[in-house]
Amino acid sequence: MINEYIQSNQQRFLDELFELLRIPSVSADSRHKDDVRHAAEYLVKKLKDAGADTVELCETAGHPIVYGEKIIDTSLPTILVYGHYDVQPADPINLWTSPPFEPVVKDGDIYARGSCDDKGQVYMHIKAFEAMMKLNQLSCNVKFMIEGEEEVGSDNLGTFVKENKNKLKADVILISDTSIISLDTPSITVGLRGLSYMEVEVTGPNRDLHSGVYGGAVANPINILSMMIASMHDENEHITIPGFYDKVTELSAAEREEMNKAPFNLDEYKKELDIADLCGEKGYTTLERTGIRPTLDCNGIWGGYAGEGAKTVLPSKAFAKISMRLVPNQNNREITELFTKHFESLAPKSVKVKVTALHGGEPAVTPTDSRAFEAASSAFKEVWGTTPIPTRDGGSIPIVSLFKKELRLDTVLMGFGLDSDAIHSPNEHYGIKNFLMGIETIVSFYKHYSAK
C-alpha cells in the first residue's frame, strides 16, 4: 500500500523537490540570505501540507530553523528528524554540465546542488510522513528540526537545542545525511569524523617583487608555505603536529577485522578515480584511513600569478585552506590549538603567518545495539532485501555529538546517498531510486521502531 502511494505520487514528489532545489540556499554566501529564508519558508508550507501541527519558522542569530511536529499518542515513541536545507556553494560553476540550481534528470539521477546533501534526503522524510498520514499508518510521534546552517558549522543550533530541550524531547534522532555503500550493499553509518578547518596566510615582503631582482635573497611565501605544508606529514603519512594523535581511540584488532569485512574492491576504487596508486597512512587499510583515522588535507591553495604565460613575480603573500578530519576522542578546539601553535612554530623569521579557524565539529560514534539501530537494520532488510553493514564515514555531522550532550539522545544515521554523488563538488546528483527507496525505508523504520 505504501508502495502504491509512492508510485502514484512519484511525479508530484519530484516536482516538489525540484522546486526546493531551485532555491539557491547557500548559507556561506551572504548574498543568498533571502534565498536561504525562502527555502525555510517552503519547507514550513510543505510540512503543513503533509499534516504536521505547530509548524514554525524559528528565528536564530543566523539562518532560521524549521520546526514541526505530529503528536498522535504520548504513549508512543517519538522520533526527532534532523536535516538541513542549506547547501554548499556551487563553484567552480564552469565545471557543472547543467546549472546547479536548475535540477535535471539524467540517467535516473537528479542533478542539482543539494539534491543529495541534504535537500533530497530531507524531503524523503517529509514525503514518508505525508504517506503515513494519508494512509493512516503513522505509528510514532514525530518532530522535525531542519536547520539552515549545517554547511557553515551549525553555529546557532546549539543555542536553539539548549533553549528548547522540552520541545525537542524524543526517544531517538533520525538523520538522513550520509551514504550507503551501493544500491546492492546498503549500510548504516555508525561513526563520523570531526573537523577542524583552518585558513593560513604567509606574508613575505610587503609587496609583490620582481623575482629577478629579489629572488634568492628574500623569502618566497609560496616556497615557505609549501615547506610548511609538506612538513605536516612524515614519510609514513603520519601527521607531525605534536600531540595530534594523543587522544585518538585505537580500535581493537577484532573491531578492525569487523570493519574490514565491508566490501571493498581496490581495482574498482582506483579505476573509478583514475589513479594508479593510493596514498595514505602506513599500517591502515583504505576503510580504516577514511573511517577511524584522522587526516590532514589542503582544500585550497593560492598565491602569486595564476594567469596565462609567465610573470616573474615574487609574491608578497600565499594562502591555504587546510582541514583535519578528527576521530573519537579528538576534540576540535584542542586540535585547532595544536595546529595553530605548530604552524606558527614552523614559520621562519623571514615571514609572518596568520592562522584562522574557519569551521569545526566533533567526531562521533553511534551505538549498534540500540532498539533504534535494530529498527533501521530491519527496515533496510525489508525494503532492500539484505541486512545493512555498519560503516564509519569520513565526513562530519557535528550535531550528532551536540544532540548526545544536550538532549542525551542517540542518533541513527540512515542515509541513502552514494559516495559517487559528488556532494560538495560540481555535478552533485542523487538517484531517483535512492530517493524513492529511501521513503519506503523510512516508513518501514517507523513501523519497526514502534513495534519493538
Next chain:
Amino acid sequence: MINEYIQSNQQRFLDELFELLRIPSVSADSRHKDDVRHAAEYLVKKLKDAGADTVELCETAGHPIVYGEKIIDTSLPTILVYGHYDVQPADPINLWTSPPFEPVVKDGDIYARGSCDDKGQVYMHIKAFEAMMKLNQLSCNVKFMIEGEEEVGSDNLGTFVKENKNKLKADVILISDTSIISLDTPSITVGLRGLSYMEVEVTGPNRDLHSGVYGGAVANPINILSMMIASMHDENEHITIPGFYDKVTELSAAEREEMNKAPFNLDEYKKELDIADLCGEKGYTTLERTGIRPTLDCNGIWGGYAGEGAKTVLPSKAFAKISMRLVPNQNNREITELFTKHFESLAPKSVKVKVTALHGGEPAVTPTDSRAFEAASSAFKEVWGTTPIPTRDGGSIPIVSLFKKELRLDTVLMGFGLDSDAIHSPNEHYGIKNFLMGIETIVSFYKHYSAK
C-alpha cells in the same frame, strides 16, 4: 643646449609617453593582440616624427618589430638601440592604486604598467634622438629595433636577427631596460641572469572529491605539490635538482670582494620590504645571491577552493609556476630538461604530473673594458656627477646573448630604473627625473662614443 631643449619640451615628451602607456600592449594575453600592434604603429609614427629614415613595421610570426634608422655618415660608428614596447600583464588589478593603463604622476613618478619596463626607457631613446636631430648634434649613425615579445620570451626576435644581419650591422648595442642603484649612486649592469620559467600540473583523482569521504586514502595534489616544491631546496637553501650547479661559474675571491663593494644597507633593505630576516643560499651575501647565484622561485600556485569560508574538497588538480634564474655558464635548455626530469621523478605513483616550459633565456655578462662601456661611464659621470658602479642584475634580458651570438656585438646596459619601481608588480612607476636625466645621459653617450 641639450638641457634647454629637454626642459622646454618636457611636457610634450611626457604627453607622448602617456599616450604610449595608455595602450595595453600585453603580449602574453591574446585578447590584447590589436593593442600590441597599435603600440608598434605608434612608435613607427614617433620615430618618423623624430627624423628617422626607412621606418618600418616588420611582421614576424608573432607581434611585429619596429625598425628605423638614421645613417648620417658611414664612416661614423653605428649604435643599435634595442628595447621593447610590450608589457607584463597588470594583474592583480585590484592592488593598483590607479588604473594600470591610465598614467598619472604622483610625487614625481609616472604610475602605469610599462612606465619603466620598458616603454618609458625606450621613449628616452627616441626623444634623445629627436633632440640631437633638431640641434644638429647627432654624432653617430643609429638603428632602432624595438620588439613586442620581450615579456613572453622574444620567440621571433632570433629569426628576425638572423635574417637581417646586414641591416642590423652596428658597432655596439645600447639597451635601457635595467636599473641604477639609486639617484645618488648611478650604476651600469654588466651581468644578467638567465631564466627557465616552468608551469607544473599535478593531477590526483579525476574529479574534485569530498575530503571527508576520500581524505586520508587518496593522494591530495596540493599536499603532493607542496612536498615536491619543498624538496627543491635543502636546509642551506641550495637547489636540489641533480646537476643544477654543474656549469655555474664560480667567481674568484677577488671578484666577489669587488662585487661586495657596492653600497648595501641591510637594515634599510629589510625595513623597505618590512621583513625581519632574509632567506637565501648559505655562504653568499645578498648581492651575490641576487647577482651571481642561480635561484628557484615559485611565481604562482593555485588549486582547490579559494573562496570565502570552508569547502571540504579534495581537489583533482594543483598547479604552480616555478622559475629559475640562471647564471653563466648555465644553459636554459639544459636546466629546463634537468628540472623536468627531476620534477617528474619526484611524483609518487598516486599522481600524474605535467611540466611545461613557458619561457627561457640565457645568462650574460658584458665587458667592462670596451670603448662603449667607457663612453657610458663618461656619460653618467658628466650628467650625474659621479662614476657609475658596475653591477650584476638579477633580472634576465635573454636577447643580450642572442646579439652576441648572431651579430657578434657587445651590449651596453644603460638602464635608468630603480629596483623600487615595482616593474612586473602592481603600481609600476618611473621617476620623471630618471626619464629626463636618462635622455641627457643617452645624448652624452653618443658624444663620448663618437669622440673615442
